[in-house]
Amino acid sequence: MDIVEELLNHNKLALAKGITAVENEYDNAVEIMTKIYPRTGHAYVIGITGPPGAGKSTMTDKIAKEYSKRGFTVGIVAIDPTSPYSGGAILGDRIRMMDLTADEKIFVRSMATRGSLGGLSQKTGDAVKLMDAYGMDRIIVETVGVGQSEVDIVKTADTSMVVVIPGMGDDIQAIKAGILEIGDLFTINKADRDGTDKLNIEIEMMLELNPEYHGWRPPINRTIASKGIGIEAVVDSIEEHKKYLEESGKLAEIRKARTKSEVTAMLNDRVNRYIDEKVVNTKAFDEQIVKMQTREIEPYSVVDEIVAKVLK
Template sequence: MNIAEELLNGNRFALSKAITAIENEHENATEIMKTLYPHTGHAYVLGVTGPPGAGKSTLTDKLAKEYRQRGKTVGIIAIDPSSPFSGGAILGDRIRMNSLTLDEGVFIRSMGTRGSLGGLSHKTADAVKAMDAFGVDVIFVETVGVGQSEVDIVKAADTTMVVLIPGMGDDIQAIKAGILEIGDIFTINKADHDGADKLMTELNMMLDLDGVMKDWRPPILKAVANQNQGITEIVDTFKKHHDYIEGNGQLTVRRTERTKNEMLDLLDGRIGSYIRRRIVENGKLDEYVEAIKARKTDPYSVVGEVMESMLK
């Protein structure tokens, strides 16, 4: 049996190997995904994002336990772009989530970025599919929400929770730009610290301004993750959002959009690397660059020529 078949038979080690193949862009990865694909589409994917240290991993750990109590199996994919080496934060996450690692109904995986964020969103999406095919009911994707790449990663989620903490001061202004649009649910964690109510007021104002035209006004919840406070409310709110987007057809729209984008990205990548390989192999690239440098031609004309000759 190959890795994909073993995974489908419920072999945890095979799931682990499949995700490693995805992460390393191993040559088997595409074949694995082809075999797994028909078995995907059943898991519900939850994105958890927010600044470093907000308590995302602690929350995820507690939320996972709550789902286990409700009879669901759970997958967790933790991504930390701020730590290019597979040490620090990722090890921290493992330890923090240690209490879960003995539970057969939970599968935890950290994915390093190895210094580059490029390709991480599709790798994350494929890792989600691998867990989905394995039969996990709920999948968490934890990512540090700072830039566009993290926003792309979160697009793999059906429902996204943004985690904020009191005392961020003006930071909220900086954070607000990208993060306000992606949050279906906001959680103010570390509500045991001063300033939770102030942040709640600020956030409410921003969401009211932002949400005039929207029919789902993102709820703002409070939590103290390390004391297990606010956890059941978050799970209930996830359920509410799930029911809401399932009921009005948005879930189908989101997933259709995702499939479309995934296919186009895959196509872009393949065509791009094919053309790259061709013009590098035949030595044309250097020729073109020299001609462009000498102003005998320009990049726009060259791209047109290359496209034309390839498509013949």
């Protein structure tokens, strides 16, 4: 099967195989990405993040259905953590999305973090590009359940939505740095629970105190995702944010910054691998490390020498 040709032809199996090739860094991965790159840039990418148990998967399921109802095709990348001990993972986001398998317009892919710590997997960006080239209008990236500092989603998504639930802590949580700073949209899920009004006020206060907003004030929606309540308003808000970014020219800025950060990451990766091969995995380097243990040599000049020699 010619993965690229078939993928561009809307063959779902080819899309699935393409993501596997990229995720596992098969020999054909670079060739696939090279060929599909010119066909990307059309999809609008929505990030959904929030703490474990906030309802991200259920929300993703319902948002995808609403988009489908409005005539859009939807790709979903749902990420769950890899065990640092066994290297295995249980990817359970799909449990909430099994209905979507019957919808021809929707494609769901589960991914494990495989060691990445920012809430995404290293290959999330490439999986998004493959779905983009396949022809998805909207791509939803659902992060792992995050704590306070896993904010990589903002580098991948055009619109980032933070899902929160009542009862997770007092208002000092809301003024800390971290995930609450990255929301273009906030959604209070499980909004039939006690504490919803209080949480709403706390987020409002946090937003009031933020001097950074130029033109876009993040809306706060309330949902009960398991019952599908409030989902239409969330999708409306996402589309309003999209319109705002397009009309203000900010979407172009965001995407330029994203390309720059992606290419920088690729360069760093290439340089790291080169250094591993030429320096770190050599006998000479091991010997130098041993000499450092007895303080015969010190690391700072060694690093200077290596950089001067290897990266000239």
